[in-house]
Amino acid sequence: MPPFFSSLFSRTKHSNSGKKMARKRDGLLGWIISLAILGLLALLAAMQVDAGYPKLFAGIDDFRYSKASNQKPDHRQRLLHGLANLKASLDVATPPSSPQVEQGMRGGSRVYHAVDYGADPTGKNDSTSALLRAIDDAFKSPGDRTLMPGIADLGGAELHLDGGSYLISSPIKLPASKGGNFKIHSGSLLASDDFPTERFLIELWASPSSEAEVEAEAEKDVDASMAASNTDYDYEYITIRDLLLKANFRCGGIAVVNSLRTTINNCYITHFKTTGIWVRGGHETYISDSYLGQHITAGNHPDEKNFSGTGIKLMGNDNAVTDVVIFSAETGVLVTGQANILTGVHCYNKATGWGGTGIYLKLPGLTQTRIVNCYLDFNSIVSEDPMQLTVSNCYFLGGGNIVLKSVNGKMSGVNIVDNMFSGGGNGVDIVRLDESNGAFTKIEQVVVHRNNVDGMRLRTTVAKASVQGNGSVWTVDFSPVLLFRDRIEHVQYTLRTGSAFPNHALRNVSENKVVIESDIAVSASVDVSVDQSVGSSISIN
Incomplete structure (x- = not known):
């Protein structure tokens, strides 16, 4: 045999021999793997018998080697088959979960559902006792x-009204035992025809009497009453939200008395006879995103002249009213406490022309109130003897204005700036002094400035004007625009002339008229600015 063929034949023999050895190794390895898998499956089956799970080897006969057919088993098929049976054995039905625990008393929760106590969510039957038990x-x-x-x-803890409407014949009153961190929400309360007058649908009021009696007692000694209510609290962190309250023209909506950090949010309070929300004493009651109206209307109500009652009364300190609409009442917001703030309040209750008031600040000499970004819609703001009052960035429509009312003749620290006034051209002053009880005799640090006006008469404490003429006397009359009569605290002027260099001086400021005089007659322009806001108590050393 030629060497080439001999070499080729030798390599072929060696190659065939290697393939046979490889097949033997593969077969042996396959048997080892198969036996290992079968052992594992047998172990798992033995472990699962007592647990009642399905057996894994339903097709075990398919794994056996058949000598009759002289057919070798494919270890890869056996492996796949075993894994499939293992997966099927693990797909055991999940035991059913236990029923979900119900909320409310039945589940031990601190959420108390009105219907669990027998309250009628249809409003047909009296639910007072059921709600009070809850x-x-x-x-x-x-x-x-x-x-x-x-x-x-x-x-x-919560009293959950479950979206129901509940008829009540007496106030839903919090117990006299002091408590806090509690919420009432999500439903409607309707006053019955025999609901007691001078009371409220919801009362945070440990010792209730009547609104009129409490206010009469407070007027006897304002200082003592306010001091007592600011140190003795009955409730704290109470939340009232997502409620519709209909008072049936018999009572008020919500009374908050001597309560600390109370929140009233997203409430609609209507058909009240006296007051929608009454805050007496306490501290930090926050009222927001709510609607109040004695009559349900969107304006132009045929009986508007006869509207009565008050939307909100704040007879306490450090409260806030934010984003609230008062759409019908004689008075929108009445404030008799200090350091309160009103923001985003829209008043279109009884029009001022018919005797209504949007916001009334009735605490002479102790105002300390901020009114910001509010909308007085045919309504006015009235403040008695204002002291530290800010009204800014508000919109007054339909002749609504600001009235500063003299009680003891004092006014101090008042800022009325950056507001918009729109009227019907009837000559209404944007800011008016009510001196029917006596003139203001002490006026300090009052700034009325930078307000824009359309269809009303501008009043300001800061003004500028110019006059031109040929002579020796120039007079600028500021009386049509200045707020206070015969009062100019500060004057600046400039005399401009090109023909001469005269001596000149300020000669008079009486009756809000500024008189400039020169020693010789010249043709000149005189620019004058005046300010009424510099108080007599301000001094520079």
Whole structure:
């Protein structure tokens, strides 16, 4: 055999021999893997028998080697088959979960559902006693935690009205036992025909009497009354939200008395006889995103002249009214407390022309109130003896204006700036002094400035004007625009002439007229600015 063929034949023999050895190794390896898998599956099957799970080897006969057919098993097929059976054995039905625990008393939750106590969500039957029982349960403190001293922490307990409408014949009143961290929400309360007058649908009021009696007592000694209410709190962190309250023209909406950090949010309060929301004493009641009106209207109500009642009364300190609409009442907001703020309030209650008032600040000499970004829609703001009052960035429509009313003749620290006034051209002053009870005799630091006016008469404490002429006397009359009569605290002027260099001086400012005089007659322009706002108490050393 030629060497080439001999070499080729030798390599072929070696190659065939190597392939046979490889097949033997593969077969042996396959048997080892198969036996390992079968052992694992047998072990798993033995472990699962007692647990009642399905067996894994339903097709075990398919794994056996058949000598009759002389057919070798494919270890890869056996492996895939075993894994498939293993997966099927693990797809065991998940045991059904236990029923979800219901909320409310039945589940041990601190959410107390009105319907669980037998309240009628259709409003056909009286639900007063049922709602009061729910509140009594909610006021059972879950532990010994407290908020302010003596006020139990109720752990976030809730009276949930479940979207129902509930007829009540007496106030839904919080217990006299002091408590906090509690919420009432999500439903409607309707006053019955025999609901007691001078009371409220919801009362945070430990010792209720009547609104009129409390206010009469407070007027006897304002200082003592306010001091007592600001140190003795009955409730703290109470939230009232997402409610419709209909008072049936018999009572008020919500009373908040001696309560600390109370929130009233997203409430619609209507058909009140007296007051929509009454805040007496306490501290930091925040009222927001709510609507109040004695009559349900969107304006132009045929009986508007006869509107009565007050949308909100703030007879306490450090409260806030934000983004609230008062669409019908004689008075929109009445403030008799200090350091309150009103923001984004829209008043279109009884028009000022018919005797209504948008915002009334009735605390002479102790105002300390900020009114910002509000909309007085045919309504006015009235402030008695204002002291530290800011009205800014507000819009007054339909002749609505600001009235500064003299009680003791004092006014100090007033800023009325950057507002818009729009009227019907009837000569209404944007800011008016009411001196029917006596003139203002002490006026300090009052700034009325940078307001824009359309169809009303501008009044300001800062003004500028120019006159031109040929002579020796120039007179600028500021009386048509200045707020205070015969009062100019500060004057600046410039005399411009090109023909001479005269001596000149300020000669007179009486009756709000500025008189400039030169020693010789010249042709000149005189520019004058005046300011009424510099108070006599301001001095520079």
